[in-house]
Amino acid sequence: MKLVGALLLVAAACAIGHLQAARREQRVRLLAGLIGAMDLLESHIVYGRTLLAEALWRVGEQRADVGSLFLEAARLMEGGLAFSKAWRKALSAWSWGTALTAGDVRPLRDLGDVLGRSPADDQARHLRWVKSQLHAGWHDAREKLPELTRLYRALGVCGGLILALLLY
Amino acid sequence: MANAELLPTPKQPTSWLTLLPPRLRRLLSPVWQSVGGSVEEIRIVQGQPIIVRTATGEWFVAPWGVADDLAAAVTADESMIHELLDAATRSSVYAVQDAMRAGYLTLPGGHRVGLAGEAQTQEGDVVGFRHVTGFNIRINREVRGACRPLLKALVRPDGGIWSTLVISPPGGGKTTLLRDLIRALSYGEPEFGLKPHRVGVADERGELAGGYRGLPQNDLGPRADVIDQCPKRHALAMLVRAMGPEVVVTDEIGHPLDAAAVLDAVAAGVALVCSAHGSSLADLKKRPTLRPLLEQEAFQRVVVLSRRRGPGTIERVVSWGPEP
Numbered sequence: 001m002k003l004v005g006a007l008l009l010v011a012a013a014c015a016i017g018h019l020q021a022a023r024r025e026q027r028v029r030l031l032a033g034l035i036g037a038m039d040l041l042e043s044h045i046v047y048g049r050t051l052l053a054e055a056l057w058r059v060g061e062q063r064a065d066v067g068s069l070f071l072e073a074a075r076l077m078e079g080g081l082a083f084s085k086a087w088r089k090a091l092s093a094w095s096w097g098t099a100l101t102a103g104d105v106r107p108l109r110d111l112g113d114v115l116g117r118s119p120a121d122d123q124a125r126h127l128r129w130v131k132s133q134l135h136a137g138w139h140d141a142r143e144k145l146p147e148l149t150r151l152y153r154a155l156g157v158c159g160g161l162i163l164a165l166l167l168y
Numbered sequence: 169m170a171n172a173e174l175l176p177t178p179k180q181p182t183s184w185l186t187l188l189p190p191r192l193r194r195l196l197s198p199v200w201q202s203v204g205g206s207v208e209e210i211r212i213v214q215g216q217p218i219i220v221r222t223a224t225g226e227w228f229v230a231p232w233g234v235a236d237d238l239a240a241a242v243t244a245d246e247s248m249i250h251e252l253l254d255a256a257t258r259s260s261v262y263a264v265q266d267a268m269r270a271g272y273l274t275l276p277g278g279h280r281v282g283l284a285g286e287a288q289t290q291e292g293d294v295v296g297f298r299h300v301t302g303f304n305i306r307i308n309r310e311v312r313g314a315c316r317p318l319l320k321a322l323v324r325p326d327g328g329i330w331s332t333l334v335i336s337p338p339g340g341g342k343t344t345l346l347r348d349l350i351r352a353l354s355y356g357e358p359e360f361g362l363k364p365h366r367v368g369v370a371d372e373r374g375e376l377a378g379g380y381r382g383l384p385q386n387d388l389g390p391r392a393d394v395i396d397q398c399p400k401r402h403a404l405a406m407l408v409r410a411m412g413p414e415v416v417v418t419d420e421i422g423h424p425l426d427a428a429a430v431l432d433a434v435a436a437g438v439a440l441v442c443s444a445h446g447s448s449l450a451d452l453k454k455r456p457t458l459r460p461l462l463e464q465e466a467f468q469r470v471v472v473l474s475r476r477r478g479p480g481t482i483e484r485v486v487s488w489g490p491e492p
Contacts, residue, residue, distance in 0.1 A: 045262055046262070049262060049263045050260075050263065051258050051260045051263050052258065052259045052260040052263075053258065053259070053260075077259065080190065082189065082250075082251060082254035082255070082259055083254065083259035084254070084259075115259075116254070116257070116259035116260050116261060116262070117253070117254075117259075117261055118261055118262065118296075119261060119262050119265045119288075119295065119296045120262040120265065122262075123262050
Protein backbone atom coordinates (compact mmCIF):
# COMPACT_ATOMS: atom_id res chain seq x y z
CA MET A 1 0.00 0.00 0.00
CA LYS A 2 2.85 2.29 0.93
CA LEU A 3 4.57 1.48 -2.34
CA VAL A 4 1.43 2.36 -4.32
CA GLY A 5 1.17 5.65 -2.41
CA ALA A 6 4.80 6.45 -3.10
CA LEU A 7 4.38 5.67 -6.80
CA LEU A 8 1.31 7.88 -6.96
CA LEU A 9 3.24 10.67 -5.24
CA VAL A 10 6.11 10.41 -7.72
CA ALA A 11 3.64 10.32 -10.64
CA ALA A 12 1.84 13.40 -9.32
CA ALA A 13 5.10 15.30 -8.84
CA CYS A 14 6.21 14.32 -12.37
CA ALA A 15 2.87 15.54 -13.73
CA ILE A 16 3.28 18.88 -11.93
CA GLY A 17 6.79 19.20 -13.40
CA HIS A 18 5.45 18.45 -16.87
CA LEU A 19 2.60 20.94 -16.44
CA GLN A 20 5.04 23.65 -15.41
CA ALA A 21 7.22 22.84 -18.43
CA ALA A 22 4.14 22.91 -20.65
CA ARG A 23 3.22 26.36 -19.29
CA ARG A 24 6.65 27.65 -20.33
CA GLU A 25 6.02 26.26 -23.81
CA GLN A 26 2.55 27.80 -23.81
CA ARG A 27 4.02 31.23 -22.95
CA VAL A 28 6.33 31.05 -25.98
CA ARG A 29 3.43 29.98 -28.22
CA LEU A 30 1.10 32.69 -26.91
CA LEU A 31 3.71 35.42 -27.28
CA ALA A 32 4.44 34.30 -30.85
CA GLY A 33 0.69 34.24 -31.53
CA LEU A 34 0.25 37.74 -30.11
CA ILE A 35 3.11 39.09 -32.23
CA GLY A 36 1.45 37.62 -35.33
CA ALA A 37 -1.89 39.04 -34.27
CA MET A 38 -0.36 42.50 -33.79
CA ASP A 39 1.08 42.28 -37.31
CA LEU A 40 -2.37 41.51 -38.68
CA LEU A 41 -3.96 44.25 -36.60
CA GLU A 42 -1.41 46.74 -37.89
CA SER A 43 -2.22 45.76 -41.49
CA HIS A 44 -5.96 46.16 -40.93
CA ILE A 45 -5.54 49.50 -39.16
CA VAL A 46 -2.71 51.17 -41.04
CA TYR A 47 -3.27 49.89 -44.57
CA GLY A 48 -6.91 48.75 -44.56
CA ARG A 49 -8.23 51.59 -42.31
CA THR A 50 -10.72 48.97 -41.15
CA LEU A 51 -12.95 49.99 -38.25
CA LEU A 52 -11.47 48.64 -35.05
CA ALA A 53 -14.29 46.26 -34.12
CA GLU A 54 -14.17 44.73 -37.58
CA ALA A 55 -10.36 44.55 -37.51
CA LEU A 56 -10.55 42.71 -34.17
CA TRP A 57 -13.04 40.23 -35.65
CA ARG A 58 -10.81 39.55 -38.61
CA VAL A 59 -7.70 39.06 -36.47
CA GLY A 60 -9.68 36.83 -34.13
CA GLU A 61 -10.81 34.65 -37.00
CA GLN A 62 -7.35 34.47 -38.55
CA ARG A 63 -5.44 33.56 -35.37
CA ALA A 64 -6.69 30.37 -33.75
CA ASP A 65 -4.03 30.51 -30.99
CA VAL A 66 -4.92 33.92 -29.52
CA GLY A 67 -8.07 34.68 -31.50
CA SER A 68 -10.47 34.40 -28.57
CA LEU A 69 -9.02 37.59 -27.03
CA PHE A 70 -9.74 39.60 -30.17
CA LEU A 71 -13.13 38.03 -30.80
CA GLU A 72 -14.26 38.78 -27.26
CA ALA A 73 -13.08 42.41 -27.48
CA ALA A 74 -14.93 42.79 -30.81
CA ARG A 75 -18.06 41.24 -29.31
CA LEU A 76 -17.96 43.66 -26.36
CA MET A 77 -17.47 46.63 -28.71
CA GLU A 78 -20.44 45.59 -30.77
CA GLY A 79 -22.39 45.47 -27.53
CA GLY A 80 -21.71 49.19 -27.15
CA LEU A 81 -18.47 49.39 -25.15
CA ALA A 82 -15.66 51.70 -26.23
CA PHE A 83 -12.48 49.88 -27.24
CA SER A 84 -10.55 50.79 -24.08
CA LYS A 85 -13.14 49.16 -21.83
CA ALA A 86 -13.84 46.24 -24.14
CA TRP A 87 -10.14 45.46 -24.51
CA ARG A 88 -9.39 45.69 -20.80
CA LYS A 89 -12.31 43.41 -19.97
CA ALA A 90 -11.48 40.87 -22.66
CA LEU A 91 -7.78 40.90 -21.79
CA SER A 92 -8.36 40.31 -18.06
CA ALA A 93 -10.63 37.35 -18.77
CA TRP A 94 -8.40 35.89 -21.47
CA SER A 95 -5.01 36.28 -19.78
CA TRP A 96 -6.18 34.92 -16.44
CA GLY A 97 -4.85 31.40 -16.05
CA THR A 98 -2.56 31.57 -19.10
CA ALA A 99 1.22 31.23 -18.82
CA LEU A 100 1.74 34.91 -19.65
CA THR A 101 3.50 36.98 -17.02
CA ALA A 102 2.37 40.35 -15.71
CA GLY A 103 5.20 41.85 -17.79
CA ASP A 104 3.80 40.21 -20.93
CA VAL A 105 0.29 41.50 -20.29
CA ARG A 106 1.27 45.08 -19.40
CA PRO A 107 2.00 46.36 -22.95
CA LEU A 108 -1.22 44.74 -24.13
CA ARG A 109 -3.13 46.49 -21.38
CA ASP A 110 -1.52 49.82 -22.28
CA LEU A 111 -2.70 49.32 -25.84
CA GLY A 112 -6.25 49.80 -24.55
CA ASP A 113 -5.52 53.46 -23.81
CA VAL A 114 -4.17 54.33 -27.24
CA LEU A 115 -5.53 52.03 -29.92
CA GLY A 116 -8.12 53.68 -32.13
CA ARG A 117 -7.50 57.15 -30.71
CA SER A 118 -5.04 58.62 -33.19
CA PRO A 119 -4.19 58.71 -36.91
CA ALA A 120 -2.80 55.66 -38.67
CA ASP A 121 0.90 56.52 -38.45
CA ASP A 122 0.61 57.02 -34.72
CA GLN A 123 -1.30 53.74 -34.39
CA ALA A 124 1.52 52.00 -36.25
CA ARG A 125 4.01 53.40 -33.73
CA HIS A 126 1.96 52.13 -30.78
CA LEU A 127 1.51 48.69 -32.32
CA ARG A 128 5.21 48.41 -33.13
CA TRP A 129 6.10 49.35 -29.58
CA VAL A 130 3.79 46.62 -28.24
CA LYS A 131 5.25 44.16 -30.73
CA SER A 132 8.76 45.03 -29.62
CA GLN A 133 7.80 44.40 -25.99
CA LEU A 134 6.15 41.10 -26.87
CA HIS A 135 9.10 40.14 -29.00
CA ALA A 136 11.54 40.82 -26.16
CA GLY A 137 9.42 38.60 -23.89
CA TRP A 138 9.16 35.91 -26.56
CA HIS A 139 12.92 35.98 -27.24
CA ASP A 140 13.71 35.68 -23.55
CA ALA A 141 11.13 32.91 -23.04
CA ARG A 142 12.34 30.94 -26.06
CA GLU A 143 16.00 31.17 -25.04
CA LYS A 144 15.26 29.88 -21.58
CA LEU A 145 12.72 27.30 -22.74
CA PRO A 146 14.95 24.21 -23.15
CA GLU A 147 16.67 24.89 -19.86
CA LEU A 148 13.44 25.57 -17.96
CA THR A 149 11.50 22.64 -19.38
CA ARG A 150 14.35 20.28 -18.45
CA LEU A 151 14.55 21.88 -15.02
CA TYR A 152 10.82 21.61 -14.26
CA ARG A 153 10.62 18.04 -15.51
CA ALA A 154 13.70 17.05 -13.46
CA LEU A 155 12.38 18.91 -10.43
CA GLY A 156 9.10 17.04 -10.76
CA VAL A 157 10.78 13.65 -10.85
CA CYS A 158 13.40 14.39 -8.19
CA GLY A 159 10.97 16.23 -5.93
CA GLY A 160 8.53 13.33 -6.15
CA LEU A 161 11.25 10.80 -5.39
CA ILE A 162 12.62 12.77 -2.43
CA LEU A 163 9.15 13.29 -0.98
CA ALA A 164 8.34 9.60 -1.43
CA LEU A 165 11.60 8.59 0.26
CA LEU A 166 11.02 10.97 3.14
CA LEU A 167 7.49 9.70 3.68
CA TYR A 168 8.32 6.00 3.08
CA MET B 169 -42.55 78.84 -43.82
CA ALA B 170 -41.60 77.69 -40.36
CA ASN B 171 -40.68 74.15 -39.46
CA ALA B 172 -43.76 73.71 -37.31
CA GLU B 173 -45.84 73.58 -40.47
CA LEU B 174 -43.89 70.65 -41.82
CA LEU B 175 -43.98 67.00 -41.03
CA PRO B 176 -40.80 65.39 -39.64
CA THR B 177 -40.15 61.86 -40.86
CA PRO B 178 -40.78 59.01 -38.43
CA LYS B 179 -37.13 57.91 -38.31
CA GLN B 180 -35.88 61.15 -36.73
CA PRO B 181 -36.88 60.82 -33.08
CA THR B 182 -34.36 58.46 -31.51
CA SER B 183 -31.56 58.45 -34.02
CA TRP B 184 -29.23 61.05 -32.48
CA LEU B 185 -29.77 59.88 -28.91
CA THR B 186 -28.83 56.28 -29.65
CA LEU B 187 -25.51 57.35 -31.17
CA LEU B 188 -24.25 58.88 -27.94
CA PRO B 189 -22.15 57.02 -25.36
CA PRO B 190 -24.13 55.63 -22.39
CA ARG B 191 -23.42 58.46 -19.92
CA LEU B 192 -24.35 61.24 -22.35
CA ARG B 193 -27.35 59.23 -23.50
CA ARG B 194 -28.63 59.06 -19.92
CA LEU B 195 -27.93 62.77 -19.43
CA LEU B 196 -29.63 63.87 -22.64
CA SER B 197 -32.56 61.49 -22.37
CA PRO B 198 -34.70 64.02 -20.43
CA VAL B 199 -33.75 66.64 -23.03
CA TRP B 200 -35.11 64.33 -25.68
CA GLN B 201 -38.31 63.94 -23.63
CA SER B 202 -38.81 67.71 -23.53
CA VAL B 203 -37.47 69.15 -26.82
CA GLY B 204 -35.94 66.15 -28.61
CA GLY B 205 -37.64 66.39 -31.99
CA SER B 206 -36.69 70.02 -32.45
CA VAL B 207 -33.03 69.84 -31.39
CA GLU B 208 -30.79 71.28 -34.09
CA GLU B 209 -27.42 71.36 -32.35
CA ILE B 210 -25.79 70.03 -29.22
CA ARG B 211 -22.59 71.73 -28.07
CA ILE B 212 -20.33 69.69 -25.81
CA VAL B 213 -17.06 71.42 -24.94
CA GLN B 214 -14.69 70.27 -22.21
CA GLY B 215 -15.06 72.35 -19.06
CA GLN B 216 -18.11 74.19 -20.42
CA PRO B 217 -21.85 73.74 -19.88
CA ILE B 218 -23.58 71.48 -22.39
CA ILE B 219 -25.91 73.49 -24.63
CA VAL B 220 -28.73 72.41 -26.92
CA ARG B 221 -30.11 74.64 -29.63
CA THR B 222 -33.56 74.31 -31.13
CA ALA B 223 -35.43 76.39 -33.67
CA THR B 224 -36.75 78.55 -30.86
CA GLY B 225 -33.65 79.12 -28.76
CA GLU B 226 -30.76 77.79 -26.69
CA TRP B 227 -30.85 75.92 -23.42
CA PHE B 228 -28.36 74.55 -20.94
CA VAL B 229 -28.57 70.85 -20.22
CA ALA B 230 -29.46 70.15 -16.59
CA PRO B 231 -29.75 66.72 -14.92
CA TRP B 232 -33.55 66.91 -15.26
CA GLY B 233 -33.73 68.24 -18.82
CA VAL B 234 -33.19 71.76 -20.12
CA ALA B 235 -32.70 74.91 -18.07
CA ASP B 236 -32.26 78.65 -18.62
CA ASP B 237 -30.02 78.96 -15.60
CA LEU B 238 -26.27 78.51 -16.10
CA ALA B 239 -25.88 77.42 -12.48
CA ALA B 240 -28.04 74.35 -13.18
CA ALA B 241 -26.06 73.34 -16.27
CA VAL B 242 -24.05 70.12 -16.47
CA THR B 243 -20.41 70.72 -17.37
CA ALA B 244 -18.70 68.40 -19.86
CA ASP B 245 -15.66 66.70 -18.33
CA GLU B 246 -12.66 65.10 -19.99
CA SER B 247 -13.95 61.54 -19.77
CA MET B 248 -17.21 62.63 -21.41
CA ILE B 249 -15.19 64.07 -24.29
CA HIS B 250 -13.17 60.84 -24.63
CA GLU B 251 -16.32 58.73 -24.57
CA LEU B 252 -17.95 60.89 -27.21
CA LEU B 253 -14.86 60.77 -29.44
CA ASP B 254 -14.82 56.97 -29.09
CA ALA B 255 -18.51 56.79 -29.99
CA ALA B 256 -18.23 59.24 -32.91
CA THR B 257 -15.21 57.47 -34.40
CA ARG B 258 -16.27 53.98 -33.31
CA SER B 259 -12.89 53.87 -31.57
CA SER B 260 -11.26 54.19 -34.98
CA VAL B 261 -9.82 57.69 -35.40
CA TYR B 262 -7.40 56.37 -38.02
CA ALA B 263 -10.35 55.25 -40.19
CA VAL B 264 -11.94 58.72 -40.21
CA GLN B 265 -8.79 60.83 -40.13
CA ASP B 266 -9.48 62.37 -43.55
CA ALA B 267 -12.87 63.62 -42.37
CA MET B 268 -11.33 64.80 -39.09
CA ARG B 269 -8.77 66.76 -41.07
CA ALA B 270 -11.70 68.66 -42.55
CA GLY B 271 -12.94 69.33 -39.02
CA TYR B 272 -15.99 67.11 -38.78
CA LEU B 273 -17.32 63.57 -38.72
CA THR B 274 -20.52 62.20 -40.18
CA LEU B 275 -22.44 59.75 -38.03
CA PRO B 276 -24.93 57.09 -39.10
CA GLY B 277 -28.15 58.93 -39.81
CA GLY B 278 -26.23 61.77 -41.43
CA HIS B 279 -25.69 63.76 -38.23
CA ARG B 280 -22.59 65.89 -38.44
CA VAL B 281 -20.16 66.33 -35.59
CA GLY B 282 -17.94 69.42 -35.79
CA LEU B 283 -14.66 69.13 -33.88
CA ALA B 284 -12.61 71.63 -31.92
CA GLY B 285 -9.35 71.27 -30.04
CA GLU B 286 -5.63 71.24 -30.75
CA ALA B 287 -5.03 70.63 -34.44
CA GLN B 288 -2.03 68.69 -35.65
CA THR B 289 -0.18 70.24 -38.57
CA GLN B 290 2.56 69.08 -40.86
CA GLU B 291 4.40 71.54 -43.08
CA GLY B 292 1.57 74.01 -42.63
CA ASP B 293 -1.24 71.60 -43.48
CA VAL B 294 -3.73 70.23 -40.99
CA VAL B 295 -3.28 66.47 -40.68
CA GLY B 296 -5.71 65.87 -37.84
CA PHE B 297 -6.30 66.65 -34.20
CA ARG B 298 -3.81 66.07 -31.41
CA HIS B 299 -6.48 66.68 -28.78
CA VAL B 300 -10.21 66.94 -29.43
CA THR B 301 -11.86 69.00 -26.70
CA GLY B 302 -15.14 70.12 -28.18
CA PHE B 303 -18.01 68.87 -30.32
CA ASN B 304 -20.87 70.55 -32.08
CA ILE B 305 -23.38 67.89 -33.08
CA ARG B 306 -25.68 69.10 -35.86
CA ILE B 307 -28.77 66.96 -36.06
CA ASN B 308 -29.74 65.78 -39.51
CA ARG B 309 -33.36 66.69 -40.06
CA GLU B 310 -35.33 65.33 -42.93
CA VAL B 311 -38.21 67.74 -43.30
CA ARG B 312 -40.44 66.27 -45.96
CA GLY B 313 -42.28 68.94 -47.83
CA ALA B 314 -39.75 71.68 -47.04
CA CYS B 315 -39.40 72.53 -50.74
CA ARG B 316 -43.10 72.43 -51.61
CA PRO B 317 -43.78 76.16 -51.03
CA LEU B 318 -41.02 76.89 -53.56
CA LEU B 319 -41.79 74.41 -56.29
CA LYS B 320 -44.23 76.62 -58.14
CA ALA B 321 -41.48 79.20 -58.61
CA LEU B 322 -38.78 76.67 -59.48
CA VAL B 323 -40.53 74.32 -61.93
CA ARG B 324 -40.20 75.13 -65.62
CA PRO B 325 -43.17 74.93 -67.96
CA ASP B 326 -41.67 71.75 -69.50
CA GLY B 327 -41.57 69.94 -66.12
CA GLY B 328 -37.87 70.58 -65.58
CA ILE B 329 -36.34 72.81 -62.94
CA TRP B 330 -34.71 76.22 -63.26
CA SER B 331 -31.09 76.27 -62.13
CA THR B 332 -31.38 77.53 -58.59
CA LEU B 333 -29.07 79.01 -55.97
CA VAL B 334 -30.25 78.87 -52.37
CA ILE B 335 -28.65 81.34 -49.96
CA SER B 336 -28.97 81.85 -46.23
CA PRO B 337 -26.78 82.54 -43.23
CA PRO B 338 -25.45 79.41 -41.43
CA GLY B 339 -28.29 77.46 -39.82
CA GLY B 340 -30.84 79.00 -42.16
CA GLY B 341 -32.11 75.70 -43.52
CA LYS B 342 -30.25 75.50 -46.86
CA THR B 343 -29.23 71.87 -46.48
CA THR B 344 -32.67 70.77 -45.31
CA LEU B 345 -34.25 72.49 -48.29
CA LEU B 346 -31.77 71.03 -50.79
CA ARG B 347 -32.29 67.54 -49.35
CA ASP B 348 -36.04 67.77 -49.84
CA LEU B 349 -35.58 69.28 -53.27
CA ILE B 350 -33.42 66.31 -54.31
CA ARG B 351 -36.14 63.96 -53.14
CA ALA B 352 -38.82 65.93 -55.01
CA LEU B 353 -36.71 65.92 -58.19
CA SER B 354 -35.93 62.24 -57.88
CA TYR B 355 -39.53 61.12 -57.31
CA GLY B 356 -41.18 63.92 -59.25
CA GLU B 357 -44.02 66.08 -57.96
CA PRO B 358 -46.94 65.76 -60.41
CA GLU B 359 -48.96 68.20 -58.32
CA PHE B 360 -46.50 70.96 -59.29
CA GLY B 361 -45.84 69.65 -62.78
CA LEU B 362 -42.32 68.50 -61.82
CA LYS B 363 -41.33 65.37 -63.72
CA PRO B 364 -38.95 62.80 -62.19
CA HIS B 365 -35.28 63.62 -62.82
CA ARG B 366 -31.98 61.80 -62.68
CA VAL B 367 -30.18 63.75 -59.95
CA GLY B 368 -26.44 63.80 -59.35
CA VAL B 369 -25.56 64.79 -55.80
CA ALA B 370 -22.05 66.04 -55.03
CA ASP B 371 -22.18 65.70 -51.26
CA GLU B 372 -18.72 66.75 -50.13
CA ARG B 373 -19.57 66.90 -46.44
CA GLY B 374 -22.06 64.05 -46.38
CA GLU B 375 -24.90 66.26 -45.19
CA LEU B 376 -27.32 66.01 -48.09
CA ALA B 377 -27.49 62.24 -48.31
CA GLY B 378 -26.37 61.67 -44.73
CA GLY B 379 -24.12 59.03 -46.24
CA TYR B 380 -22.58 56.50 -43.95
CA ARG B 381 -19.92 54.31 -45.55
CA GLY B 382 -21.21 55.36 -48.95
CA LEU B 383 -24.85 54.53 -48.30
CA PRO B 384 -27.34 57.45 -48.13
CA GLN B 385 -29.20 57.44 -44.83
CA ASN B 386 -31.75 59.98 -46.05
CA ASP B 387 -34.43 59.14 -48.55
CA LEU B 388 -33.32 60.87 -51.76
CA GLY B 389 -35.58 58.89 -54.03
CA PRO B 390 -34.90 56.30 -56.70
CA ARG B 391 -33.05 58.48 -59.23
CA ALA B 392 -30.41 60.14 -57.06
CA ASP B 393 -26.76 59.21 -57.52
CA VAL B 394 -24.56 60.39 -54.68
CA ILE B 395 -20.83 60.87 -54.50
CA ASP B 396 -19.97 61.80 -50.95
CA GLN B 397 -16.84 62.83 -49.04
CA CYS B 398 -15.32 63.94 -52.34
CA PRO B 399 -14.29 67.50 -53.28
CA LYS B 400 -17.15 69.10 -55.21
CA ARG B 401 -15.06 69.89 -58.26
CA HIS B 402 -14.20 66.21 -58.71
CA ALA B 403 -17.63 64.89 -57.76
CA LEU B 404 -19.45 67.25 -60.15
CA ALA B 405 -17.17 66.27 -63.03
CA MET B 406 -17.52 62.55 -62.23
CA LEU B 407 -21.30 62.77 -62.03
CA VAL B 408 -21.67 64.69 -65.30
CA ARG B 409 -19.22 62.38 -67.05
CA ALA B 410 -20.48 59.07 -65.74
CA MET B 411 -24.03 59.20 -64.44
CA GLY B 412 -25.89 61.23 -67.03
CA PRO B 413 -27.73 63.52 -64.59
CA GLU B 414 -30.41 65.95 -65.64
CA VAL B 415 -29.83 68.00 -62.50
CA VAL B 416 -26.75 68.22 -60.25
CA VAL B 417 -27.07 69.35 -56.66
CA THR B 418 -24.32 70.51 -54.33
CA ASP B 419 -24.14 72.27 -51.01
CA GLU B 420 -22.21 75.36 -49.98
CA ILE B 421 -20.16 76.55 -52.92
CA GLY B 422 -17.25 78.45 -51.48
CA HIS B 423 -14.04 77.69 -53.32
CA PRO B 424 -13.17 79.20 -56.71
CA LEU B 425 -12.60 75.68 -58.06
CA ASP B 426 -16.15 74.74 -57.00
CA ALA B 427 -17.49 77.67 -58.99
CA ALA B 428 -15.44 76.60 -62.02
CA ALA B 429 -16.83 73.04 -61.74
CA VAL B 430 -20.36 74.45 -61.55
CA LEU B 431 -19.79 76.45 -64.73
CA ASP B 432 -18.47 73.31 -66.45
CA ALA B 433 -21.69 71.52 -65.49
CA VAL B 434 -23.72 74.40 -66.93
CA ALA B 435 -21.74 74.10 -70.15
CA ALA B 436 -22.66 70.41 -70.23
CA GLY B 437 -26.36 71.42 -70.29
CA VAL B 438 -27.20 70.14 -66.83
CA ALA B 439 -29.52 72.06 -64.49
CA LEU B 440 -27.98 73.10 -61.18
CA VAL B 441 -29.27 73.37 -57.65
CA CYS B 442 -26.66 74.79 -55.27
CA SER B 443 -26.44 76.59 -51.98
CA ALA B 444 -24.10 79.22 -50.57
CA HIS B 445 -23.68 81.20 -47.38
CA GLY B 446 -25.04 84.73 -47.53
CA SER B 447 -27.94 86.72 -46.25
CA SER B 448 -28.82 88.76 -49.32
CA LEU B 449 -28.17 89.12 -53.02
CA ALA B 450 -25.96 92.10 -52.24
CA ASP B 451 -23.82 89.75 -50.09
CA LEU B 452 -23.46 87.32 -52.97
CA LYS B 453 -22.33 89.95 -55.40
CA LYS B 454 -19.51 90.91 -53.05
CA ARG B 455 -18.11 87.38 -52.91
CA PRO B 456 -15.42 86.85 -55.55
CA THR B 457 -16.16 83.14 -55.72
CA LEU B 458 -19.84 83.57 -56.52
CA ARG B 459 -19.70 86.71 -58.62
CA PRO B 460 -18.67 84.84 -61.82
CA LEU B 461 -21.61 82.48 -61.41
CA LEU B 462 -24.03 85.39 -61.18
CA GLU B 463 -22.33 87.33 -63.96
CA GLN B 464 -22.42 84.34 -66.27
CA GLU B 465 -26.05 83.75 -65.34
CA ALA B 466 -25.56 80.16 -64.26
CA PHE B 467 -28.79 80.40 -62.24
CA GLN B 468 -32.28 81.43 -63.18
CA ARG B 469 -33.61 81.50 -59.63
CA VAL B 470 -32.10 82.68 -56.36
CA VAL B 471 -33.88 81.66 -53.16
CA VAL B 472 -33.10 83.69 -50.02
CA LEU B 473 -33.74 81.94 -46.68
CA SER B 474 -33.47 83.20 -43.12
CA ARG B 475 -34.24 82.10 -39.56
CA ARG B 476 -36.74 84.94 -39.03
CA ARG B 477 -39.66 82.58 -38.37
CA GLY B 478 -37.48 79.53 -37.72
CA PRO B 479 -34.92 77.89 -40.03
CA GLY B 480 -36.09 77.69 -43.61
CA THR B 481 -38.11 80.91 -43.64
CA ILE B 482 -38.39 81.89 -47.31
CA GLU B 483 -37.60 85.58 -47.65
CA ARG B 484 -37.48 85.97 -51.43
CA VAL B 485 -37.36 84.05 -54.68
CA VAL B 486 -35.62 86.13 -57.31
CA SER B 487 -35.66 85.45 -61.05
CA TRP B 488 -32.15 85.85 -62.38
CA GLY B 489 -30.55 85.62 -65.74
CA PRO B 490 -32.13 84.38 -68.93
CA GLU B 491 -34.87 81.76 -68.97
CA PRO B 492 -33.96 79.57 -71.94
